[in-house]
Amino acid sequence: MPTSSRNRFLKDFPAALHEGVGAVFVGAGVSKAAGYPTWAELLKDIGEELGVRSSDIQDLAALAQWHISESGAATGVRNVIRQEIGKDRPVPPTLEVLARLPVRQIWTTNYDRLVERAFAVINRPVDVVSGAADLSLRARPGAARLYKMHGSVDRMDDIVISTDDYELYRSKRGAFLPLLQAHLSSMSVLFIGLSLTDPNVRHVLSLIRESFTEAPPEHFAIVKPPSLADCSSEDEFRARTAQHKHWAKDLRRYGLRTIEVEHYDEIPELMRQVERRVAAMRVWVSGSWPLDFDDGRAGDLYRLSEAVGGLIADTGRDLVSGSGLLVGPAVIGGFIDRLRQDGGWDLDRRLIVRPFPQPLTDREPDQKRWTALRAEMARQAGIVIFLGGAKLEGGSQIVADGVLKEFEVAREAGAFILPIGATGGAAEQIAQDLTGSAIPSQGASAARPTDEELAVLSNQATTPDKLLKLVREILQRLAKPQDDN
Template identity: 30%
Template sequence: MNLTNFIREYSDAVKKGDAAIFAGAGTSIDSGYVNWKGLLKPFAEELDLDIEKEHDLIGIAQYYLNHKRNRASINQKILNAFTKDVETNETIKVMTKLPIETYWTTNYDSLIEDGLKANNRKPDIKITEEDLALNIKDRDAIVYKMHGDKNSPYDAVLVKDDYEMYDEKRSLFTTSLRADLISKTFLFIGFSFEDPNLERILAKIKILIGSNSRTHYYITKEVSKEDYLIDGVLNEEEYLYDSIKQKLKIEDLKRYGIETILIEQYTRIPEILESINQRLLTESIFISGSISQYSERWSEAKVNELCFNLANSLLKNNYRIVSGFGLGVGSNIINGALQQIYSDKYQNVNDYLKLFPFPQSLQNKNLNIKDAWTDYRRMMISNSGICIFIFGNKLVDGKYELANGMQEEFDIALKLNKKVIPVPTTCNMSEKLFDNLERDGIFPSYLKEYKKRLKNTDDKKLVDLLIEIIKKLQG
């Protein structure tokens, strides 16, 4: 499947809350964990088998259990392999940053749940059937560990016996996965589709709903000649064989509604996931603004009208708004957003409006309120992809001056690589920010075609112009 189309379609699924990720062992390798072959290699060697010649890895694990007659040594090897100290990797970092609520994995390690915590998200981890009956309050994501966890190796799914008894011992996992595969759009990462459980579940869904199944996505590396060079000589026979097999596998996955995205290297996966994240962020618009001193051009009534109409129009076009409570601006942004939410968005306020009221005091006297505000601004802006700056003045000791808080928010936005749109026709700090971009020679290329219009557009047409620029930024 075309990569651009995938990013657009999967981003839409994430935005609607319909997306899920299925992570296989490939997502853990860059952190230093072994894949299945690496895990089972010592077992194969003890059985006088060559792991590189074997394809039935579950069979190898079963042979080893048959040989030992107990699971103690298998459990110990799992514990040793997945309890060592490792660092996270870029795929996990971006994958757990995405606003996705459902993660499935066959991995025994804790990288996904650790990644969610690192991104300030609370995971609800499901390892046993008993876990499925309990829900953690205020959870941000569910992690289904369908093959168990490193801390309970005695209960891990590894050998043929485990797979054959799966529907009896873990039938609720089968039921839950089947329901998610029907109702959500999955992205499979680091997965080989050799798992008999998943294949059986996909087959049942195909029988139940036929061609009406959802479209899912699978990212994998394209078979490449470079991988079959030995001392600069191409092993053409092996390359052609694996290339044909990959094409057949891709066609076969389509039976289950799974579209394959081929990439040159697995190192591209974090970049692709970040593209999805950035696309989602550009649908969240941060509005920075404050005003205490009005003018003949910008009377209080006109300021209120602009703020209301801007928020209202953004919501009509299905954008989300991120904002603080800027004096003279914030309340009208909220009113404009709420009017549209209650009339057209089924009152789902949290899905469309994120508000960040600034703390006015701190309980911890060792912290500086200005430092706290800076951290707060950074958190606010990180939740958006496009930042609009309007007006920007304040009253200090009886005198009006430009809002230095807006300057700080602008600087933070630039450092975080956000798309900035200072609106010069609203005067004050926003005009200064616009002029400084020109003066410093760092005027964004995406604004150059709008430079004259931003300076000269009639105030009544300003909202339409801003919506036009935002849509252009999204592509």
């Protein structure tokens, strides 16, 4: 794909998601990747009953209409859809990533339940809006909204399948259109697997064109250009390639920038890159310190943790925290205090807290649950700062093994590891392990500070102000595009 379009997409769309103004439109190509039939395949038998081949017909809604007119009812077409689309097929990787992204508005013309099932796997709530009446229902707090503008397989009496359904769309389901238009006007929308020939989508795009004649909002569409393997001859390949180029260029009139992939199986990795870019805007602070061990360091660590929380807020990043002993509350306090200076209006979006359930004195911690929480936090954060990391055992202070586990989880997730070794405990040990290691410290794949930076961060003589200054410089460096070449 052209480097400029790819870089623009990987820069702007993750930023839109982070700011809460990113939406996704899921098309039939995603369902096809899961093993569901295309419309032409779905209506093959229907066409044969009428003496025509579905593969020869461009307007498949008309084919469904002909069958309904001949049979006197939509029962036959609906039975085919329920039989083929009602099956639970494996959720494709693209939707697994989509469910993890901070997207709240999802549109689709598909009937299947792939998106709902992808959300269910990670216990994330999603409100399904498959009929016009559903639009008036109040959204659940924290739930994403899935707009199935052509209906759903679990409501077969209210799906869009024929010419009549398209022609009467505005009277029966027209309430979807102004909402979609509003999202296309005010948000950055990513189209995945969508054929932009759907009459309703084309209609809304034309409305956007009318509203923004000179500078329409920018959206993105992941598309696959024709390949020679898809064509019966070189002449057909050249003709389809020329048509694709003109089509992609024409989409710019609607503010749509195309991101080309050679194969559909490239899309999941592209989405994972989006996920990593979003994660890089979130910082997880890991650490702990025993409150009842009087070594004189608890107060200094608390103040430094507060300052780190404020620094994260200052740099425009979100905070991910487990709210552990001393470090977690201090970081959260500093983060919130800094946000409050600007009104704190976006606190609900920028603070992600996953408190670890503490056991009673006569019980052991729920290690399985703690492991799941650590994995979730590592997935959400692209940068992990380690502060302290100690606990009491038998009256002696030792390195907190839980913080070391969080280091391993973060490293496996590909996060940038930033230990402030001067705070002691696990952070000091992690800094020692990273120094001189093969983990890259520069370029786009950097996952740790340089050895020189680690030395400064681990020096007990480094003042808190200098520690914070270096952490800020590292965060600012990570915010800029990097090149491994």
